[in-house]
Amino acid sequence: MKDNEKEILRIIKYLPVALILIISSLLTYFLYNQNINQFHSENQKLEEKYISLNKDLTKFQIEKIKSNILYEKKEQIKNLKKELQNQVNNAHNIAYSLYKNNKDKLAREEIISLIKDALREIRFNENRGYFFIYDISSGRNILHPIKPNLENKDLWSYQDTKGTYLLQEMNKILQAKEATYFNWFWTKPDELNKEYEKIGFFKKFEPYDFFIGTGEYIVDFEKQLKQKITRSISDFRYKEDGYVFILDFDGNYLSYYNKKYIGKNLFDFDIVAGQENILKKLKDKAMTSGYLSYQHKDKPFNKNTIKKITYVDSVKDWNWIIGTGFYMDDFYKDLEIKKKYLEESNKLALQKLFIGSIFVTLLLLFIFIYLSRLLEKKFYNYKKSIEKQMNDNIKKDNILAQQSKLAAMGEMLGNIAHQWRQPLSTVSTIVSGIRLHRELGNKDEDLENESFLKIKKHIEYLSNTIDDFSNFFKPNKLAKEFQLEDMINKTLQLVENQLVKENIILIKEIQNKKIYGFENELIQVLINLINNARDELVKSDEKKLIFISSKKNDKNIIIKIKDNAGGVNPLILDRIFEPYFSTKGDSKGTGIGLFMSEEILVKHLNGSISVENINYDFEEKVYKGAQFTIIFPINHFESKEYLS
Structure with missing residues (x-):
C-alpha cells in the first residue's frame, strides 16, 4: 500500500507537467495541420452543405404543400357535408311547414304533391344539387327532379356498382336515427352507362315515413377543389426563384410558374436534356418520394442548361406528381465568395493559433504545478477520511448484523418454546401414566415398551428441532x-x-x-x-x-x-x-x-x-x-x- 501511495504521489507531481508539454506540442502541430486541411476540405464540403441545405428546404416545401392539399381536401369535404346537411334541413323545414299548414285541410297525397312541387325546382352547388324523396319502408321513389321517370318506381332492390342496396341500407339506418351521411354510387344525367361515387345527407320526414336527401358527386367536388389548389400553387414562390410544379401521371402540367405550360404536356416542350424517360423517373420517384437530378433548360430568368436537383412526392388518389428543386449554378456563385473569405480567415487563424498555443502552454504549466501540490495534500487528507469512514462502516455493519441476529434469535427462541411445549407435555403425561400404573401394581411390560417408544419418538423430534434451529444460527x-x-x-x-x-x-x-x-x-x-x-x-x-x-x-x-x-x-x-x-x-x-x-x-x-x-x-x-x-x-x- 505504501509503495502504491508513493507511486501515486509521483504521478500527481510529475505526470501533469510532462503531459502538458507533450499534449501542447502535439495539439499545436495538430491544429496547424487541421487548419490547413480544413481550408482545403471546406471547399470540398461546401457543395455537400449547399445540396443538403437545399434538399431539406425543397423537401420541407413539398411536405408542407402536400400536407396543405390533404388538409384542404379534408376541410372541403367537411364543408361539403355541412352544406348538404344545411340544404336538406332547409328542404325538411319547407316540407314540414307545408304539412303543418295543410294537414287539417288537405289529404295526404295532396300535401305530398305540394312538397314535391316546392322542392322540385330548387338547385344549389352551381346548379348540380337537387333534392330527392324516397319512401323508407318500400323504397318507392317519390321525387327525383333530374330523373322524373323514376318517380313512383320501387327501387328497393337497386344495387350500385359496389353491391350496396341503397334503399335497404337507408331503411336500417333511419329506423335507428333521424338523419345520416351516406356514400353510394349513381349515374350522372349525361353519363348513364357509368356510376360515380356520391356523398349525401338523408333526413327522415316523420309524418309520412319518407326521407329527403341530396348528394354531390365526389368527382365534381374534387374537380373544383383541384382547380383552386393548382391556381394557388402556380402563384406560390419561395426564396428568389423557387416554385412548385404539378404534373399528372400522364405528364400534363397542372401547375407551373410559367402559366403557358398549364394544360399542356411535358413532352410538348424541350426543357429537360434527354427527357425521353423523365416522366417515368419522376413518377417512380414520386410514388415513394425522393430526390432526382437532371439537366434543366427552363430556370426563371436563365435559359441555359443547368443541373437541377428536384424533390418529388405524389398525391396518389389524384394521380398527381408535385415537386420543386434548386439549381447548382447558384452554388458556384457562393463558392467563389466563400473561397476568398476562407483564404483571409485562414491566415489570421494561423497567427492566433501560434500565439495562443504558447500562452496556453505556460498557463497550464503553472496551473498544473499548483494543482499537483494541492492534490498531494488532498490525497493525504482523503486517505485518512476514507480509512476512518471504512472503520466506522465496518463497526456499524457489524452492530446491525448482530442486532438482526439477536432479533431473529428472540423470534426463534419463542418458536422453539412453542415447538417443544407439546412433545414435552406428552412425555410428561406418558411418564406419569407409567408411574401411576406401577403404584397401583399394574405392571404391563407391553404398555411400558410402547410408552418408551413414544417417548423416544418425541425426544427425536426435539433433537431434530434443535438441529433445525442450530443450522440456521x-x-x-x-x-x-x-x-x-x-x-x-x-x-x-x-x-x-x-x-x-x-x-x-x-x-x-x-x-x-x-x-x-x-x-x-x-x-x-x-x-x-x-x-x-x-x-x-x-x-x-x-x-x-x-x-x-x-x-x-x-x-x-x-x-x-x-x-x-x-x-x-x-x-x-x-x-x-x-x-x-x-x-x-x-x-x-x-x-x-x-x-x-x-x-x-x-x-x-x-x-x-x-x-x-x-x-x-x-x-x-x-x-x-x-x-x-x-x-x-x-x-x-x-x-x-x-x-x-
Missing part, C-alpha cells in the same frame, strides 16, 4: 446447491407454530428450482417478512392469510409474499427499508429486520426486494395487503465461505 455460511421448495419448507417449519397459534393460514404456490447460493440467508429474509406479516395480522379480527409463491424464468427466481393485513401506510411505504425505522414501537421492533433483509439480498445474493400495496381476490372475496417481491439470480454466487 451457524455463523459460517457456504454457498451450495439446494432446492427452492426445500428452503421454503424449512422456513415454514421454523415459524409454523407461531402462525398456528395466531390462527394464520399459510398458502403456498411453489415452482421448484435447483439453486446455487446461500440458503440460510434466504431463510433469514423469508422469516423476517413472514414475522412482519404475522405481527400485522394479529391486529385483525377477520380471516388471516399469508401467501407465499415462487416462479422462475431463464435467469431469475421471483418470490412473492403477501398478506391481507390492509397494506402499508402509503406515507411510509418508501421508508420501510431504512435502518431503525419501525412502526411497532421501541418495545416490539428494532427497525433493522427489513433493512438487513435488503442488505442480504443486494450485497450477498445480488438480488433486490420491493414492496407494494395490492388488492386481490381469494375465494370470491376481495382482500387488501402488502406484497413483497424478491428477485435474485439462479446461478450467480461463487463457491466461497463468508461470515454472515
Whole structure:
C-alpha cells in the first residue's frame, strides 16, 4: 500500500507537467495541420452543405404543400357535408311547414304533391344539387327532379356498382336515427352507362315515413377543389426563384410558374436534356418520394442548361406528381465568395493559433504545478477520511448484523418454546401414566415398551428441532446447491407454530428450482417478512392469510409474499427499508429486520426486494395487503465461505 501511495504521489507531481508539454506540442502541430486541411476540405464540403441545405428546404416545401392539399381536401369535404346537411334541413323545414299548414285541410297525397312541387325546382352547388324523396319502408321513389321517370318506381332492390342496396341500407339506418351521411354510387344525367361515387345527407320526414336527401358527386367536388389548389400553387414562390410544379401521371402540367405550360404536356416542350424517360423517373420517384437530378433548360430568368436537383412526392388518389428543386449554378456563385473569405480567415487563424498555443502552454504549466501540490495534500487528507469512514462502516455493519441476529434469535427462541411445549407435555403425561400404573401394581411390560417408544419418538423430534434451529444460527455460511421448495419448507417449519397459534393460514404456490447460493440467508429474509406479516395480522379480527409463491424464468427466481393485513401506510411505504425505522414501537421492533433483509439480498445474493400495496381476490372475496417481491439470480454466487 505504501509503495502504491508513493507511486501515486509521483504521478500527481510529475505526470501533469510532462503531459502538458507533450499534449501542447502535439495539439499545436495538430491544429496547424487541421487548419490547413480544413481550408482545403471546406471547399470540398461546401457543395455537400449547399445540396443538403437545399434538399431539406425543397423537401420541407413539398411536405408542407402536400400536407396543405390533404388538409384542404379534408376541410372541403367537411364543408361539403355541412352544406348538404344545411340544404336538406332547409328542404325538411319547407316540407314540414307545408304539412303543418295543410294537414287539417288537405289529404295526404295532396300535401305530398305540394312538397314535391316546392322542392322540385330548387338547385344549389352551381346548379348540380337537387333534392330527392324516397319512401323508407318500400323504397318507392317519390321525387327525383333530374330523373322524373323514376318517380313512383320501387327501387328497393337497386344495387350500385359496389353491391350496396341503397334503399335497404337507408331503411336500417333511419329506423335507428333521424338523419345520416351516406356514400353510394349513381349515374350522372349525361353519363348513364357509368356510376360515380356520391356523398349525401338523408333526413327522415316523420309524418309520412319518407326521407329527403341530396348528394354531390365526389368527382365534381374534387374537380373544383383541384382547380383552386393548382391556381394557388402556380402563384406560390419561395426564396428568389423557387416554385412548385404539378404534373399528372400522364405528364400534363397542372401547375407551373410559367402559366403557358398549364394544360399542356411535358413532352410538348424541350426543357429537360434527354427527357425521353423523365416522366417515368419522376413518377417512380414520386410514388415513394425522393430526390432526382437532371439537366434543366427552363430556370426563371436563365435559359441555359443547368443541373437541377428536384424533390418529388405524389398525391396518389389524384394521380398527381408535385415537386420543386434548386439549381447548382447558384452554388458556384457562393463558392467563389466563400473561397476568398476562407483564404483571409485562414491566415489570421494561423497567427492566433501560434500565439495562443504558447500562452496556453505556460498557463497550464503553472496551473498544473499548483494543482499537483494541492492534490498531494488532498490525497493525504482523503486517505485518512476514507480509512476512518471504512472503520466506522465496518463497526456499524457489524452492530446491525448482530442486532438482526439477536432479533431473529428472540423470534426463534419463542418458536422453539412453542415447538417443544407439546412433545414435552406428552412425555410428561406418558411418564406419569407409567408411574401411576406401577403404584397401583399394574405392571404391563407391553404398555411400558410402547410408552418408551413414544417417548423416544418425541425426544427425536426435539433433537431434530434443535438441529433445525442450530443450522440456521451457524455463523459460517457456504454457498451450495439446494432446492427452492426445500428452503421454503424449512422456513415454514421454523415459524409454523407461531402462525398456528395466531390462527394464520399459510398458502403456498411453489415452482421448484435447483439453486446455487446461500440458503440460510434466504431463510433469514423469508422469516423476517413472514414475522412482519404475522405481527400485522394479529391486529385483525377477520380471516388471516399469508401467501407465499415462487416462479422462475431463464435467469431469475421471483418470490412473492403477501398478506391481507390492509397494506402499508402509503406515507411510509418508501421508508420501510431504512435502518431503525419501525412502526411497532421501541418495545416490539428494532427497525433493522427489513433493512438487513435488503442488505442480504443486494450485497450477498445480488438480488433486490420491493414492496407494494395490492388488492386481490381469494375465494370470491376481495382482500387488501402488502406484497413483497424478491428477485435474485439462479446461478450467480461463487463457491466461497463468508461470515454472515
